[in-house]
Amino acid sequence: MPMIGLNLAKYSWQLGIFLIFFIFIIPIAFVISSLFGEYNENWNHLIDYVLANYVLNSLLLIFGVSILSLIFGVGSAWLITNYEFINKYWLEWALILPLAVPPYILAYTFTGLFDTFGSANELLRFFFNSNDDFSFFPNVRNIFGAIIVFSFTLYPYIYLTARMAFINQSRTLIEAGRILGLENNSIFFKLAIPMARPAIIAGLALVIMETLSDFGAVEHFAVPTFTIGIYRTWFGMYDLNTAMQLASLLLIFISFFLILERIERRKLSYSYASSTFKTVKKHKLKGYKNLLAFLFCFTPLFIGFLVPMMEISNWAINYTSENFFSDIFLKSFINTVILGILAGIICTLFAFFFNFLKRFETGSYLKGISFLLSMGYSIPGLVLAVGIIQFFSLLDNNFLSSCLNLILTGSIVGLLLAYIIKSYALANNSIESGYERINYAIDDVSLSLKVSKFKIFFQVHVPLLKTSILTSLLLVISEVIKELPATLILRPFNFDTLAVTTYIYAAEERMFEAATPAIMIVLIGLVPIFFLSRIIRESRPGKT
Amino acid sequence: MSEKVILSINKLSFGYSKERELLKNLNLNLNEGEILGVLGASGIGKSSLLRIIVGLEVPKTGEVFYQEKLLNKKNYVLPTQKRNIGLVVQEKALFPHLNVLENVKFGLVGSRRKKNDQAMKYLNLLQADKFAKLMPNKLSGGEQQRVAIARALAPEPKLLLMDEPFSSLDADLRKALRSDTRDLFKETKTSCIIVTHDFEDADKFCDVVSKLEEGQIKYL
Numbered sequence: 112m113p114m115i116g117l118n119l120a121k122y123s124w125q126l127g128i129f130l131i132f133f134i135f136i137i138p139i140a141f142v143i144s145s146l147f148g149e150y151n152e153n154w155n156h157l158i159d160y161v162l163a164n165y166v167l168n169s170l171l172l173i174f175g176v177s178i179l180s181l182i183f184g185v186g187s188a189w190l191i192t193n194y195e196f197i198n199k200y201w202l203e204w205a206l207i208l209p210l211a212v213p214p215y216i217l218a219y220t221f222t223g224l225f226d227t228f229g230s231a232n233e234l235l236r237f238f239f240n241s242n243d244d245f246s247f248f249p250n251v252r253n254i255f256g257a258i259i260v261f262s263f264t265l266y267p268y269i270y271l272t273a274r275m276a277f278i279n280q281s282r283t284l285i286e287a288g289r290i291l292g293l294e295n296n297s298i299f300f301k302l303a304i305p306m307a308r309p310a311i312i313a314g315l316a317l318v319i320m321e322t323l324s325d326f327g328a329v330e331h332f333a334v335p336t337f338t339i340g341i342y343r344t345w346f347g348m349y350d351l352n353t354a355m356q357l358a359s360l361l362l363i364f365i366s367f368f369l370i371l372e373r374i375e376r377r378k379l380s381y382s383y384a385s386s387t388f389k390t391v392k393k394h395k396l397k398g399y400k401n402l403l404a405f406l407f408c409f410t411p412l413f414i415g416f417l418v419p420m421m422e423i424s425n426w427a428i429n430y431t432s433e434n435f436f437s438d439i440f441l442k443s444f445i446n447t448v449i450l451g452i453l454a455g456i457i458c459t460l461f462a463f464f465f466n467f468l469k470r471f472e473t474g475s476y477l478k479g480i481s482f483l484l485s486m487g488y489s490i491p492g493l494v495l496a497v498g499i500i501q502f503f504s505l506l507d508n509n510f511l512s513s514c515l516n517l518i519l520t521g522s523i524v525g526l527l528l529a530y531i532i533k534s535y536a537l538a539n540n541s542i543e544s545g546y547e548r549i550n551y552a553i554d555d556v557s558l559s560l561k562v563s564k565f566k567i568f569f570q571v572h573v574p575l576l577k578t579s580i581l582t583s584l585l586l587v588i589s590e591v592i593k594e595l596p597a598t599l600i601l602r603p604f605n606f607d608t609l610a611v612t613t614y615i616y617a618a619e620e621r622m623f624e625a626a627t628p629a630i631m632i633v634l635i636g637l638v639p640i641f642f643l644s645r646i647i648r649e650s651r652p653g654k655t
Numbered sequence: 656m657s658e659k660v661i662l663s664i665n666k667l668s669f670g671y672s673k674e675r676e677l678l679k680n681l682n683l684n685l686n687e688g689e690i691l692g693v694l695g696a697s698g699i700g701k702s703s704l705l706r707i708i709v710g711l712e713v714p715k716t717g718e719v720f721y722q723e724k725l726l727n728k729k730n731y732v733l734p735t736q737k738r739n740i741g742l743v744v745q746e747k748a749l750f751p752h753l754n755v756l757e758n759v760k761f762g763l764v765g766s767r768r769k770k771n772d773q774a775m776k777y778l779n780l781l782q783a784d785k786f787a788k789l790m791p792n793k794l795s796g797g798e799q800q801r802v803a804i805a806r807a808l809a810p811e812p813k814l815l816l817m818d819e820p821f822s823s824l825d826a827d828l829r830k831a832l833r834s835d836t837r838d839l840f841k842e843t844k845t846s847c848i849i850v851t852h853d854f855e856d857a858d859k860f861c862d863v864v865s866k867l868e869e870g871q872i873k874y875l
Contacts, residue, residue, distance in 0.1 A: 559742035560762025
């Protein structure tokens with residue numbers, strides 16, 4: 112709503128906004144600017160020998176992950192929305208549980224299970240009395256293993272967006288299709304899928320961005336992708352400049368999917384039915400179809416959540432339960448929780464600040480800035496870490512260490528900055544959607560009652576947005592807890608988090624020890640997921 | 656009725672785009688204690704006129720005087736919260752997290768007891784005191800609108816703007832609320848501009864009825 116009053120306070124708000132914007136944007140600007148700098152012999156080496164391999168592996172990975180996660184994401188969303196079958200009611204929300212499992216934890220579980228001396232092979236050898244070196248499963252430490260791991264941890268992004276789209280498809284449209292002679296299969300392929308296409312592509316773009324950003328799983332499976340290339344160039348060749356140039360290429364690659372996601376999301380509002388909405392009538396499945404539908408939905412849940420949970424619980428409880436009280440675990444746990452809460456509070460405050468100003472300020476610059484800040488989630492942690500290190504080195508070398516005797520590089524500030532840039536979108540989405548539910552007339556009337564904007568903020572907006580604030584905090588905390596590459600690089604010396612501790616143990620093949628922090632990451636990640644599933648259930652149009 | 660002018664608008668122009676100007680050189684005078692009805696079709700600029708008076712929109716040109724004070728100058732517009740002009744909207748806009756009494760107290764200042772007494776006075780006058788402790792979602796549309804009017808009147812503004820306040824109510828409720836509200840305005844000597852598309856509302860509720868046409872006020 113337009114508001115008024117040209118005064119100093121207004122300019123100081125604007126200054127604050129631009130300051131936040133520049134702090135967010137500078138690390139990325141550093142990375143991108145490397146493209147216009149000098150290219151050394153390491154770059155030539157990358158071009159001549161390994162870059163093609165990184166590109167090919169990344170493309171193969173996203174191709175395989177896209178196919179598999181589309182099948183399970185869209186398929187399960189369609190079945191859950193349109194059919195009644197056994198155990199459907201708990202599967203409806205349980206299908207998003209794999210979101211709590213970071214791909215690198217599933218990767219560790221997979222090798223712990225399916226390697227030659229993994230638990231699954233040991234068990235089968237015991238039953239079949241086979242040779243000690245006989246393996247019942249193919250090697251999972253390759254690109255195919257990585258495809259399975261990413262697909263079964265990331266398909267919920269597609270499940271969520273596709274399910275929302277299917278829920279919003281009116282029965283009237285489906286019935287119109289039937290009247291025009293379409294069979295069940297044709298209704299799915301010719302009507303439901305085209306209508307849900309923007310939502311499905313938006314979900315798929317998220318899956319692809321997450322896949323390209325990952326470091327932990329591909330590193331564990333030894334699949335050389337872009338992120339591995341950046342890491343190796345930086346820490347193997349000690350060449351930060353070439354690492355930044357490689358990171359810029361990854362950023363350009365990811366931008367394509369980010370733009371695609373944004374375009375498709377914009378189309379979503381046109382594909383939803385509104386005034387003529389009738390909820391879809393569910394068909395009850397019987398016999399083998401009933402069982403098949405259950406198995407189809409249960410499979411991704413089993414592989415993406417139950418298998419890793421059972422395995423890491425087994426390791427943590429039966430082999431290393433005392434680790435829950437070890438110094439390493441407790442310190443990492445406390446560090447992680449403190450970082451998560453700090454990042455959660457800062458992100459939520461920023462999101463609140465922007466959305467509150469958007470309510471009262473004219474001009475599209477605020478929307479533009481908020482949109483740009485929200486793009487941070489698509490930037491791989493590793494790329495962010497490169498940019499932040501470069502930015503902080505510049506500050507330290509030129510101002511802080513000489514003038515203030517302060518060094519930012521290797522401090523907790525860099526880590527927090529990376530978390531905030533990566534998680535701001537989560538906080539903003541929660542607060543923005545909360546604000547969308549508050550009628551502007553409430554602000555107008557409040558102002559006419561002679562109350563200040565300060566009072567409106569604290570006595571109207573904050574109480575009305577309690578759920579959004581909580582959701583925002585939980586989502587950011589769970590994202591921070593899972594974040595691995597940025598933490599690995601930016602953490603202060605001798606400062607470990609749960610993700611880093613898991614990674615270090617897993618890298619040393621000490622899977623039992625890795626289980627304790629891993630299980631905690633998953634358990635904390637489950638909290639926002641329960642909230643999310645409740646929100647989805649309540650978002651159905653026509654719900655009484 | 657006093658002839659003293661409380662609100663005066665001179666040569667006001669406003670539009671959301673350059674191509675479509677809603678208000679063109681609009682002039683309007685409102686006397687103290689007077690109730691003015693503004694009729695007009697949807698989208699003609701009735702609500703925009705109220706939003707300009709209360710300070711939620713900035714006019715392109717023109718002047719708005721309230722109690723002889725100029726509300727808008729070049730590069731400066733007096734903020735809504737400093738105008739002391741009440742607003743009632745069709746959506747009621749009650750705060751859903753506050754009960755009825757807390758809603759009415761929201762814009763009041765002073766001691767807790769003073770705020771309570773003032774809020775109860777207006778709830779009483781609008782016969783809404785019996786739901787003082789209820790939450791807004793427990794009230795009917797008519798009851799909610801009574802509370803919204805009580806809330807707008809409680810800070811005792813000299814001018815109240817009402818945007819389609821009766822449009823969502825059924826015929827009997829509408830008649831009763833219209834009559835109660837008019838009596839209260841006369842008792843408290845509150846001036847009022849009500850915009851509506853319903854001629855009966857304007858005719859029964861207002862002292863003067865006008866029509867917004869081609870961006871200007873035409874008295875009927």
